[in-house]
Amino acid sequence: MVTRINIGPVHPSTHGVLRLVVDIDGDTVVKLEPHIGFLHRGVEKLVETRMYMQSPPYMEKLDYVAPMSYDEAYVATVEKAMGVEVKERAMWIRTMLLELQRIASHLLWLGTMANDVGQFFTVFMWTFADRDVVLRLLEEASGARMFYVNMRIGGLIRDLPPGFEERAEEVMDHVEKRVKKYEDFLEASPLFMERMKGVGVMDREKAIELGVTGPVLRGSGVDYDVRKNNTYYVYEKLNFKPQLRSDGDCFARYKVRMMEIRESIRLVRDALAGMPDGDALGMPIKLILPSAKNRMVSVSRELPRGECLMYMIADPQRPYRLSIRAPTFINLAAMSEISKGCRTADIFAISGSLDLVMGDVDR
Amino acid sequence: METPPYDKERFLNAEKEMSALVRASMSKYETKPNVMFAKLSEVSKALSKGLVEWSRVRSLWPLQFGLSCCAMELMDFGSARIDAERRGYLFFRATPRQADVMVVAGWVTKSMVPEIKRLYEQMLKPRYIIAYGECATCGGPWWESYNIVKGIDQVLPVDVYVVGCPPKPENLYAGFMKLQKKIGGEIED
Numbered sequence: 001m002v003t004r005i006n007i008g009p010v011h012p013s014t015h016g017v018l019r020l021v022v023d024i025d026g027d028t029v030v031k032l033e034p035h036i037g038f039l040h041r042g043v044e045k046l047v048e049t050r051m052y053m054q055s056p057p058y059m060e061k062l063d064y065v066a067p068m069s070y071d072e073a074y075v076a077t078v079e080k081a082m083g084v085e086v087k088e089r090a091m092w093i094r095t096m097l098l099e100l101q102r103i104a105s106h107l108l109w110l111g112t113m114a115n116d117v118g119q120f121f122t123v124f125m126w127t128f129a130d131r132d133v134v135l136r137l138l139e140e141a142s143g144a145r146m147f148y149v150n151m152r153i154g155g156l157i158r159d160l161p162p163g164f165e166e167r168a169e170e171v172m173d174h175v176e177k178r179v180k181k182y183e184d185f186l187e188a189s190p191l192f193m194e195r196m197k198g199v200g201v202m203d204r205e206k207a208i209e210l211g212v213t214g215p216v217l218r219g220s221g222v223d224y225d226v227r228k229n230n231t232y233y234v235y236e237k238l239n240f241k242p243q244l245r246s247d248g249d250c251f252a253r254y255k256v257r258m259m260e261i262r263e264s265i266r267l268v269r270d271a272l273a274g275m276p277d278g279d280a281l282g283m284p285i286k287l288i289l290p291s292a293k294n295r296m297v298s299v300s301r302e303l304p305r306g307e308c309l310m311y312m313i314a315d316p317q318r319p320y321r322l323s324i325r326a327p328t329f330i331n332l333a334a335m336s337e338i339s340k341g342c343r344t345a346d347i348f349a350i351s352g353s354l355d356l357v358m359g360d361v362d363r
Numbered sequence: 364m365e366t367p368p369y370d371k372e373r374f375l376n377a378e379k380e381m382s383a384l385v386r387a388s389m390s391k392y393e394t395k396p397n398v399m400f401a402k403l404s405e406v407s408k409a410l411s412k413g414l415v416e417w418s419r420v421r422s423l424w425p426l427q428f429g430l431s432c433c434a435m436e437l438m439d440f441g442s443a444r445i446d447a448e449r450r451g452y453l454f455f456r457a458t459p460r461q462a463d464v465m466v467v468a469g470w471v472t473k474s475m476v477p478e479i480k481r482l483y484e485q486m487l488k489p490r491y492i493i494a495y496g497e498c499a500t501c502g503g504p505w506w507e508s509y510n511i512v513k514g515i516d517q518v519l520p521v522d523v524y525v526v527g528c529p530p531k532p533e534n535l536y537a538g539f540m541k542l543q544k545k546i547g548g549e550i551e552d
Contacts, residue, residue, distance in 0.1 A: 009478055012427050016434070017475060041508045048509070057435055057504060064432035109437070128442035146436065171549040218414050300439050359431045 002030055009038050013116050016358030018332075020347065027343050028108040032336045033110060039362040046323050052078050052292075053153065053285045055319075060147045062164045062326070064362040066105035066304045068138070068148050069098055073301040073308050074267065077322075079198035080299055081292040081314040082153065086233075090155035090280040093141075095233045097150075097163040099264040100138055100168075103175060106257045106264075107131040107302040109355050113254065116352040126231025130178050133171050134316040140164060152282025165272050170264050179261050193284070196251040200350035202338045203248050210334040213327050215260060217356055219253035221246035238270045246298040250353035257355075291316035303327055305355050327358045398459070417488070422545045426462035427455035427480065430469025433453070433496035433529045436525075437468045440532040448541065451541045459485040464542065470498035470505050471512045483519055492545070493538050495503075496523045497528040505527070 008019040017038040023031040043062060052350045059074040060067035070085055072094060079086060086094070110338035111127035135145055140161055142150035155346045186192045202210070207220035225242035228234045235350045243259035292314035300309045305328025313320040339350050373380070429437050440447055441455055448454070456462040459482045471479065483490065494515050497503030502513035515521060522545060525538040544550045 010428055010482060017430060037473060039470070039479075040474070040503045041472060041510050046505070061432055064435055108438075112438075128439060132439070132442075133443055145531060146432070151444070155403070184495060191521060270376075285470045325475055 001025065001330050002196050003081055007347070014351065015052050015112060015356055018351070018356060018361075020351075020356055022347065023143075023145050025342055027345075029339055029342050029344060029347065031338045031346065034332055034335060036332070036358070036361050039358050041363075043363050044054075044322050044324060047319055049318070053317055056149050057147060059151065061303065061359060062324070062363060063303065063357050064305060065108055065273060065357050066144065068101040068142075068150070069301065069303040071106075071149065071151050072098060073299060073303070073310050075153065075299055076236075076301070077299045077310040078292075079153055081294050081312060083293045084154045087155045087277055087278065087280055087282075088277075089159075089278040090282065091233045092149070092271055092275045093156060093160060093280055095235065096168075096268050096275075096332050097138065099271070100134055102136070102264045102304045103261055103268075104131050104134045107134070107175075109304075109352075111259060113352040113355075114186065114192070115195075116348045118191050119186065119189065123186065124184070126178070130175055132138070133169070133174060135165075137168055137171055140167070153284070155282030157282070164186040168268065169262065172268055174323070179208075179258060179265075183258055184292070184309075192200060193251070195346070195349050195352075196254055197345045199250045200342060200353060201247070201249045201339045202334065204246075206337070207248065210330075210337060212331050212334050213307065214331070215253055215256040216306065216331050216334070216353075218242055219245050219256045220248040226300055226307050230300055232301070234271070234274075235267075237274070237362045238267050240270075243352050250349050253353040253355075294321070305357065305360070306331060324363065326355075326360045326363060328356050328358075332356055332361055364451060374470045376440070391426065404409045408520050414549065422451050422453055423464050423491075423542070424456050424462050425464045425466055426459055426486070427457050428459075428465060428468075430467065430471070433468035433499070436529045436532050436535070437466055437495065440535045445532045445536060447536060450491070450536075450539070451543075453538075459483075460487065462486055463489070464539075466493045466495050467499040468495045468519045470503065470517075471473070471515050472510050473512060474510070476512055476518055479515070480518060489546075491542055492519055492524060493523045493540070493542060495525045495535060496530060497526060498522050500526050509542070520531050 002023050002025050004021070005022050005024060007022060008014045009017040011279035012022070019035040019038065021033045021035060022029055035155050043058050047058055056071045059070045062070050106132055108125045108211060111124035138148065139145050141164065142148035144155070169278060171249055202220050204221050207222055213224070221244055223242060223244055228242055240263045243256050243263060245255050294314065296313050298309060298311040300307055308327055309325035311323040335354060339347055342350065413504040420461070465483060465486065492515065494500045498505060499515045502511055505507065506513060514520065523538045523542045525534050527534055541550070
C-alpha cells in the first residue's frame with residue numbers, strides 16, 4: 001500500500017524551507033516530489049530596476065553559504081558587458097578569495113551533512129569553529145563577515161591588509177590538519193559509512209542526462225570543472241586537478257568535497273606564493289560607469305555547488321534582463337530521480353549530499 | 364495492620380473507601396482539610412511565582428527554524444564559539460511544542476506566512492518572537508519585491524528586533540539578553 005507523507009517546509013534536516021511530498025511503500029520511497037518557492041522573491045526582476053553596481057548585494061543573497069562566489073560571477077558579467085579588463089593583482093586576489101570561500105562553504109556543508117546522517121552536532125561544532133577561522137580571513141580582506149560586497153568593476157574594494165599572507169598560511173595549515181581529522185573520524189564511524197555508502201546512486205549517464213554540475217557531477221565520475229574546462233582568472237597558471245570519484249553515491253560526493261577542500265588549500269597557497277605586486281583597486285561605485293558595449297553576455301563560473309551561468313542582456317546603465325542558471329536548482333531536480341527506491345531515512349542523506357541552498361533554488 | 368482478603372466489590376469501591384479514611388483521619392485536626400489545602404496552595408503559589416519566572420528567564424529554548432541567510436548566523440550562534448548555553452539559551456528544538464522562542468531568521472515570503480503562523484500557534488504559551496535581521500524586521504532589501512511581507516511584525520507580535528544584514532551572532536546574543544530582561548520585567552514593551 002502506498003502512503004503519502006509530507007516533509008517540510010519547516011524540518012530540521014531540509015536545510016531551509018524545502019517541502020517534499022513522498023509516496024512510500026512500507027519504508028521504500030516510490031515517488032518523491034520537491035515543492036519549492038517558499039523563498040522566492042524575484043531577484044532577477046529586482047535587478048532590472050537597479051544600476052549595475054547596486055546589484056551585488058542582491059546577488060550575494062542568492063547563495064548565502066558562499067556569497068562571494070555569486071558576487072564575483074555577477075561582477076564578471078558586468079565587466080564583460082562593459083569590456084573592462086581586470087587588473088593583474090586583482091585577478092590573483094579574487095582567485096584566492098574564491099577558494100577561501102569554497103573552503104568555508106564546504107566546511108559548513110560537512111557539519112550539516114554529518115548532522116543529517118547521525119553524527120549529532122559533534123562534527124557540526126568542529127566545522128563551525130574552523131569555518132569561523134576562514135571567515136575571519138575573509139573579513140580581514142573584505143571588511144564584512146558574511147556579505148562581503150568587495151568586488152568592484154576591474155578590481156576590488158581594497159587591497160589585502162599587511163601581514164595577510166602569513167595569517168592565511170597559518171589558517172591553511174590549521175584547516176589541512178583538521179580536514180584529515182574529520183576524515184579519520186567520520187570514516188571510522190560505521191554509522192556514517194552505512195548511511196553514505198551505496199545510497200542515492202547516480203551513474204555517469206544519468207548524471208549527464210540530468211544536467212547536474214559541481215561536486216555532484218564529479219562524484220559520478222564526469223571530468224567537468226569550469227575552472228579547468230572553461231578557465232578564468234589565473235586558474236590555468238595554478239596547479240590543481242578536478243577531483244573525481246566514480247561511485248556516484250553519497251559517499252563519493254562527500255569524498256569529492258573533502259578532496260576539493262584540500263585542492264582549494266593548495267590553490268590558496270599557490271596564489272599567495274605567485275601573487276604579483278601592483279594595484280588591485282577597482283572603480284569606485286560613485287563614478288558613472290562606462291556604459292555597456294556588448295549587448296548579450298554570458299559568464300559561467302564554478303561555484304562551490306556547481307556551475308552558475310549568468311546571461312545578461314545589457315542596457316547602457318542597467319541590465320535589461322539577467323537570467324541565472326542556479327546550480328542547486330538543477331541539482332534538486334535530480335533528487336526525485338535518484339531517491340527512487342531508497343529508504344525513507346535516506347532521503348536526507350541524499351538531500352544533504354546534493355548540498356541544497358534554498359535561496360539559490362527559489363531565487 | 365492485617366490486609367483484608369481480596370474482594371471485588373471492595374476493590375471497585377476503593378476510591379470511596381480511601382476518601383472516607385482520609386476524612387476520618389482528618390477529623391482529628393481542628394482545621395478542615397479544604398481550608399488547609401487552600402492555604403498550602405496559596406503559600407506554594409507565592410513561592411513558585413518567583414521561581415517560575417526565574418526559571419523561565421534562564422531556560423529559553425529556541426525553535427530550530429531558519430529561513431534564509433540569517434539562519435547561517437543562527438547556526439553560528441548555536442555553535443561552540445558563542446556558547447549560548449552558558450546563559451540559558453539552550454539547545455535548538457526541532458519541534459515547536461518544546462520551544463519558547465522563535466527566531467525568525469530571514470525574509471518572510473507570502474507563501475511562507477501560513478506556515479510560520481502555524482508554527483507559532485503550535486508553540487506553548489508563553490511564547491516569544493525575535494525578529495532577526497533586516498528582512499524579518501522590515502523587509503530589508505526586498506522592500507520592492509512582489510512576494511515579500513515587509514517584516515514579520517505585520518503578521519505576528521514581535522518581542523525583540525535585532526537589526527543588521529546579517530547581524531553578527533553576538534548581536535543575537537544581546538537580543539536574547541534583552542528578551543530575558545523583558546520576561547523578568549526589567550524593561551517594558
